[in-house]
Amino acid sequence: MKTLLAVYRAQFKTSFLMYLQYRTSSVLWLLGMVLEPVIYLVVWSTIARANGGAVDGYGVGDFAAYFLVLSLVNHLTDNWVYYEFQERVRQGLLSALLLRPIHPIHADIAQNLTYKCIMLVVMLPTVGALALVFHPAAHVMLFTLLLFFPSLLLAIAIRFLVEWSLGLTVFWTTQMSAVLQAYYVALFFLSGQMGPLTLFPVPVQLLAQLLPFQWMLAFPVQLLLGQLDQHAIVLGLVAQAMWLCLSLALMTVLWHRGLRRYSGMGA
Amino acid sequence: MQLNILRELAYRGNFFTQIFQSLLSLGFGLLGLAVIFDHTSMLDEWQPAELLALLGTYQLVGGVINLVIQPCMQQLMREVHQGTMDFTLLKPADTQFLVSIRQVQIWKLCDIALGLAVVGVALAHLGATVGVWQVLMFIFALAAGGSIVYSFWLMLATCSFWVVRVENILVIFQDLYQAGRWPVSIYPSWLRWTLTFLVPVTVATTIPAQALIGQLAWPALLGIAFFALLALLLSRWFWLFGLRHYTGASA
Numbered sequence: 001m002k003t004l005l006a007v008y009r010a011q012f013k014t015s016f017l018m019y020l021q022y023r024t025s026s027v028l029w030l031l032g033m034v035l036e037p038v039i040y041l042v043v044w045s046t047i048a049r050a051n052g053g054a055v056d057g058y059g060v061g062d063f064a065a066y067f068l069v070l071s072l073v074n075h076l077t078d079n080w081v082y083y084e085f086q087e088r089v090r091q092g093l094l095s096a097l098l099l100r101p102i103h104p105i106h107a108d109i110a111q112n113l114t115y116k117c118i119m120l121v122v123m124l125p126t127v128g129a130l131a132l133v134f135h136p137a138a139h140v141m142l143f144t145l146l147l148f149f150p151s152l153l154l155a156i157a158i159r160f161l162v163e164w165s166l167g168l169t170v171f172w173t174t175q176m177s178a179v180l181q182a183y184y185v186a187l188f189f190l191s192g193q194m195g196p197l198t199l200f201p202v203p204v205q206l207l208a209q210l211l212p213f214q215w216m217l218a219f220p221v222q223l224l225l226g227q228l229d230q231h232a233i234v235l236g237l238v239a240q241a242m243w244l245c246l247s248l249a250l251m252t253v254l255w256h257r258g259l260r261r262y263s264g265m266g267a
Numbered sequence: 268m269q270l271n272i273l274r275e276l277a278y279r280g281n282f283f284t285q286i287f288q289s290l291l292s293l294g295f296g297l298l299g300l301a302v303i304f305d306h307t308s309m310l311d312e313w314q315p316a317e318l319l320a321l322l323g324t325y326q327l328v329g330g331v332i333n334l335v336i337q338p339c340m341q342q343l344m345r346e347v348h349q350g351t352m353d354f355t356l357l358k359p360a361d362t363q364f365l366v367s368i369r370q371v372q373i374w375k376l377c378d379i380a381l382g383l384a385v386v387g388v389a390l391a392h393l394g395a396t397v398g399v400w401q402v403l404m405f406i407f408a409l410a411a412g413g414s415i416v417y418s419f420w421l422m423l424a425t426c427s428f429w430v431v432r433v434e435n436i437l438v439i440f441q442d443l444y445q446a447g448r449w450p451v452s453i454y455p456s457w458l459r460w461t462l463t464f465l466v467p468v469t470v471a472t473t474i475p476a477q478a479l480i481g482q483l484a485w486p487a488l489l490g491i492a493f494f495a496l497l498a499l500l501l502s503r504w505f506w507l508f509g510l511r512h513y514t515g516a517s518a
Contacts (some may be wrong), residue, residue, distance in 0.1 A: 028438050028439055035442050035446065046311050046453045047307045050311070056306070182291060194299065
């Protein structure tokens with residue numbers, strides 16, 4: 001445990017220095033992350049205005065609050081390790097990572113957390129500025145605020161494990177870009193990135209309940225904004241806990257199977 | 268260029284991947300429209316069929332950008348970065364022409380074909396309201412929009428003669444291009460301004476689609492054509508100016 005902490009400290013330091021080197025690129029990535037919620041915020045607000053101020057109970061201000069919090073939660077849960085996995089396997093970098101005495105996921109976790117913390121410095125003012133433009137309406141209560149943080153942590157963990165597992169599929173396929181695009185489409189519609197899931201047809205809502213996507217993103221957002229009743233909150237937290245176990249199991253199984261395949265390829 | 272196409276043709280497997288990806292990206296757009304029109308019958312004066320035409324245009328223009336403009340310009344920047352640009356300069360043809368056509372991602376033709384199909388379906392829905400004249404205007408607007416996008420990329424790529432890392436600015440273009448999926452009139456003025464004058468997204472997507480559905484008056488079209496010509500000339504001038512200042516990595 002003590003060594004693990006020391007490893008994390010070292011990783012935090014190196015990633016921190018690395019991101020300071022690449023600050024322009026990091027800020028540019030961030031702009032892309034904020035732009036998408038803004039696009040759909042505008043689309044839904046346009047519809048709400050045309051329908052006399054609201055769509056299924058969501059007013060213009062509610063949409064603004066939803067998408068602004070969503071962009072923050074999306075930033076905090078986001079992860080790009082599946083892009084790196086392609087390069088790791090193609091260029092043989094993975095062999096070097098495997099030589100290290102600890103699981104490579106720890107380095108990724110540390111790097112990811114560092115990026116998120118550094119980028120909050122840019123992200124918070126950006127979202128703040130957008131809040132001035134779009135006038136969000138939200139009534140955050142103390143108890144939802146208290147529940148929001150654990151559910152956010154769960155969301156971060158689930159998304160990290162699911163996307164790390166996704167990266168592991170590189171052991172089985174060479175057409176990663178197609179896999180990733182399919183994942184992205186599913187994530188976009190089923191996690192609530194396009195809009196609150198209650199606005200979707202009922203079959204889509206049911207599908208979203210069964211899949212991990214909305215527990216990685218929409219659930220903490222709606223929890224914070226007080227858009228869920230007690231029943232939905234309990235259900236959501238249970239689903240999150242379940243998906244945490246499932247994704248952890250998935251990651252472990254894929255990692256062991258994949259490694260066996262990888263060494264089978266002659267590396 | 269021929270060599271290039273032959274090289275790509277050697278990887279047939281990529282063709283199926285690309286079809287899959289093009290269909291996914293189209294499905295993405297269609298699902299989005301379906302969800303939106305579940306709640307409304309018009310989006311800012313755009314009917315479903317008209318937005319479908321816009322989606323087709325978006326896919327079509329995106330295909331053209333990914334087919335030739337983006338790969339060529341990325342290669343150009345890579346060469347400047349690595350210093351192999353010197354060899355290209357030695358070739359006995361016009362360098363701008365050479366760097367603009369030599370890298371083709373042939374399978375992106377799928378996006379173009381699908382985009383055209385979607386525009387076709389949209390036209391069938393719009394039926395009687397679209398005449399030959401509007402189709403001509405559409406093609407003309409597409410050409411103008413494409414020229415402006417090309418000039419924009421060429422100028423950015425030329426910047427790489429001085430500043431090494433411009434690829435990052437191009438990431439922004441891809442993000443902003445996403446916004447072209449929807450009519451720019453819905454965006455708040457600061458975003459609309461950015462998409463029109465800072466980064467050419469409007470001219471490539473909304474304006475051609477407007478030409479097709481007959482919402483674009485011909486003076487506006489002439490204005491766009493003039494703007495396109497200006498952009499082409501300006502980028503040509505900037506390119507030559509850049510070449511004169513290019514000293515190479517070795518020289």
